[in-house]
Amino acid sequence: MSMQELIDAARNSKAWPFQEAQRLLKRYPDGAKPDGSPILFETGYGPSGLPHIGTFQEVLRTTFVRRAFEALIGAKPEDGKTRLVAFSDDMDGFRKVPTNLPNQDMLAQHLHKPLCRVPDPFDAGHESFAAHNNAKLREFLDRFGFEYEFIASSDRYQSGAFDDALRNVLAHNQAILDIMLPTLRAERAATYSPIMPISPSTGHVLQVPVEVVDAAEGMIRFTDEDGSVVEQSALGGMAKLQWKVDFAMRWVALGVDYEMYGKDLTDTGVQSGKIAKVLGGRKPDGLIYELFLDENGEKISKSKGNGLTIEQWLDYGSQESLGFYIFPNPKSAKQLHGGVIPRAVDDYWAFRERLAEQPLDKQLGNPVWHLARANGGFANDEVGPSEAPGAGDNQPVTFALLLNLVGVLGAEADKDQVWSYLANYVEDADPAKHPMLDDLIDNALAYNRDFIAPTLERRAPTxxxxxxxxxxxxxxxxxxxxxxxxxxxxxxxxxxxxxxxxxxxxxxxxxxxxxxxxxxxxxxxxxxxxxxxxxxxxxxxxxxxxxxxx
The missing domain is CATH 1.10.10.350 (Arc Repressor Mutant, subunit A)
Structure with missing residues (x-):
C-alpha cells in the first residue's frame, strides 16, 4: 500500500480519530500553521492525586488523533509535522488530601500551597508531591512508547517563561472579569480575581480580590491572610492563574491547536475559549469525551481513589488491552473496574489477528491499527498491515480459557504448573517460544488470585x-x-x-x-x-x- 492510498482512505474514514483529524485539517489545509511550525496537540494533567487510567486515556486518545492527522497529510512521526505536549498543572493549590495517600497529617499541614511545593508523602526521593505524581505519569507514557514533550506548570511560572503571558492577562484583567463574573455565584464573585497571588507569609495560593497596579511590570496589590496589604510582582512564580484563565493562557502562550477534555469541563472550555480570544488567540479544536465510571456507576475521582490505577490494570492485563479498551466511542461513558479486563484482553487479540486480512478501510477502523501507530508502528513509507507489530498473529490460548484453568488449579497455582497443562493444548509449549503467552499467564495468575479465587464457589449438581x-x-x-x-x-x-x-x-x-x-x-x-x-x-x-x- 502506498502513502497516497493511505491518505485517500484516511480522508474518507469514519473512525473517530480520523473524523477529529479531518476537522483540524479544515483549520490548517496545508497541514501546518501559516508560519510553517508544527501542529501542537496538548493534554493536561492535574497532579493532585496519583495518575489513574482516566489520565492516561487522554494522552492516548490525543495521540490517536495526532497520528490520524499525520496520515491525512502523508507525514511520518519522525517528520516533525506535529508536537504533543503533556502539561501538568502543578502550580495549582492543594485543596484536599486524597484519602488513599500516606502521611495524611503531614499533607494536611500543606493544604492550599502549590502542589509543586507540597512534600512527597511517599518519601520516594522526589522534591514534591507533584513531582512524584508527574514521574508516575511519565513512567507509564514512556513505557507505552508515546512521543511527547512534558511541561510542568511550575517550570514555566517560576522560570519566567510565562511572564509575558501573565502581563497579557493583567492587561486584560477587566475584560476577563466581564466574562467570568456573570458565570459565578454572588459569594464567589465577591472574591474572584483572574490571578491568584502566592501569600508571602504562608505560601498559600490565595483566592482574594486583586488590584492590578502595573500590568507591564506585573505588579499587583492584595490583602494577605494576616490582614496586611501586600504589593508584589505576579511574575516569576509569585502568582497562579485561575483554572479557566490558566487554560486559555496556555492555549495562547504555547499555540495549542488541539486539546480534548472531559464532559465535566464543558463550561471551562466555553469560558476559556472566550478568554483566549480576549488574549489575542484562538480556542483549539478538540473533543469533549465522556468520563470513566467505577463499577457502581460513580465518577472516578483521584481524591477517592475509586478507579483502577495504571499499575493495577497491568497486573491483570497487557498495556495493549488497556489501549484497546480505551479506543472505542470516546463520547460514551465506560465503566472501569477489574471485571472489564478479561474481555478487553481477548478482544484485543481477536482484532489483532483480524487486522492483516482486512481491506484498508476496515483496517483504519480497527483499534489495533491505531494502537500500532500510537507507539511508533507503521513508520515506513510503505504502510501495509504487515508492518504493524504482531499483525496477523494470535494467542494460542484465550485469556478466558487461562482464567478457567487457573481457577480450577486454585489460588496456589504457579506458572510452571500452568505451562505443564498447556503442553496438552499448545504446540511447542515453551515460554521462550511464546513470550507473550508467558506474560498472559502472569496476568491470569494475578487476576485469579485477586478476583476469582476469593469468590469461587462450585455448586452441587441436581x-x-x-x-x-x-x-x-x-x-x-x-x-x-x-x-x-x-x-x-x-x-x-x-x-x-x-x-x-x-x-x-x-x-x-x-x-x-x-x-x-x-x-x-x-x-x-x-x-x-x-x-x-x-x-x-x-x-x-x-x-x-x-x-x-x-
Missing part, C-alpha cells in the same frame, strides 16, 4: 445434571488421547441435546457445567477446556462434583 455428568465422564473414559478440542466439543454438545437430561437448551447445559465444574456463570468452549486441562484431570473434576450431590 439429580438430572449429575446424570449428564456421569454420561460425560463415560464418554471421556473412551475417547482417544489425541482427540481434538473440536471433537470434544461435539461430544459435549450431544449430551446436552439428549431429552432424558432435561435441558431446555444447550445454554442451560453449558451454564450447569460452568457453575458445577468451574464455579463461574460463564466459561470457555468446554472442548477447549477439557483438551487443555487434560482428559483424566477433567474426569477427576467431574468425580469431585458428583461427590457433592446427585
Amino acid at each position: 439429580e438430572t445434571e449429575a446424570a449428564a455428568l456421569r454420561e460425560l465422564d463415560g464418554v471421556l473414559a473412551d475417547v482417544p488421547g489425541d482427540i481434538t478440542a473440536e471433537d470434544l466439543q461435539t461430544q459435549v454438545y450431544e449430551i446436552g441435546k439428549r431429552e432424558e437430561f432435561g435441558f431446555e437448551n444447550l445454554r442451560d447445559w453449558f451454564t450447569a457445567l460452568y457453575q458445577i465444574l468451574l464455579g463461574a456463570d460463564q466459561g470457555p468452549r468446554m472442548g477447549s477446556f477439557i483438551r487443555l486441562y487434560g482428559i483424566e484431570n477433567s474426569r477427576a473434576l467431574i468425580s469431585d462434583a458428583l461427590g457433592k450431590g446427585g
